[in-house]
Amino acid sequence: MLQQIYPQVFHNYEYELNKDMQFAAAHFVPHKDAGKCQNIHGHTYFVNVTVAGNELDESGFLINFATLKKLVSGQFDHTLLNDHTHLFNDQNHNDFPTTEVVARxxxxxxxxxxxxLPNKPxxxxVFVRETPTSYVVYRPKQVKHNG
Known part of the structure; x- marks a missing residue:
């Protein structure tokens, strides 16, 4: 994976962990204004997840890198995102599998x-790059700060 710099989020936590990962997946956007994206097509998604906290777990981690990889790549790699109907649907535009929604x-x-987790990171x-020239950063409006 190419190393790159991601937009930073400022916080007061003692620890910050970043996990890069990738997965190959197909999707389509079920809306007439999506143009060519209405057709099934695929991407190699590059994802960076930023986790922060003040307390480490019993292993000395905020969270194990392997756990993050399983949660993201393990779930989506080599799938059709639209088939994840517990996450995406074609009824509500807030649940279409666009890059913005995938990041959220x-x-x-x-x-x-x-x-x-007991240490509450x-x-x-979440940074999601869909193509070499297009990416989305999702930051929750209000992040719980315990530090």
């Missing part, structure tokens, strides 16, 4: 897992 859904998946942002 990844955030929701990661944060739901982090909420279960938080997902600060």
């Amino acid at each position: 859904k990844i955030y929701e998946i990661v944060q739901a897992h982090l909420d279960e 938080v997902c600060m942002q």
Whole structure:
């Protein structure tokens, strides 16, 4: 994977973890204004997840890198995103599998897992690159700050 610099999110946490990962997936955007994107097509998505916190777990991690990879790449790699009907649908534009929505859904998946951890880290942002020239950064409007 190419090393690159991601937009930074400023915070007061002691630790910040960033995990780069990628997955190959197909999707289509179910709307007439999506142009060619209405047709099934694929991308190699490059994702960066930023997690921060003040407390490490019993292993000395905010969260294990392998866990983040399983939550994201493990779920989406070599799939049709539209088939993940628990996340995406063709009825509500906020749930179409656009890059913006994919970034938000990844955030929701990661944060739901982090909420279960005793050390309570938080997902600060999710960066999703769909093509070499197009990417989205999702940051939740209000991040829980415990530090």
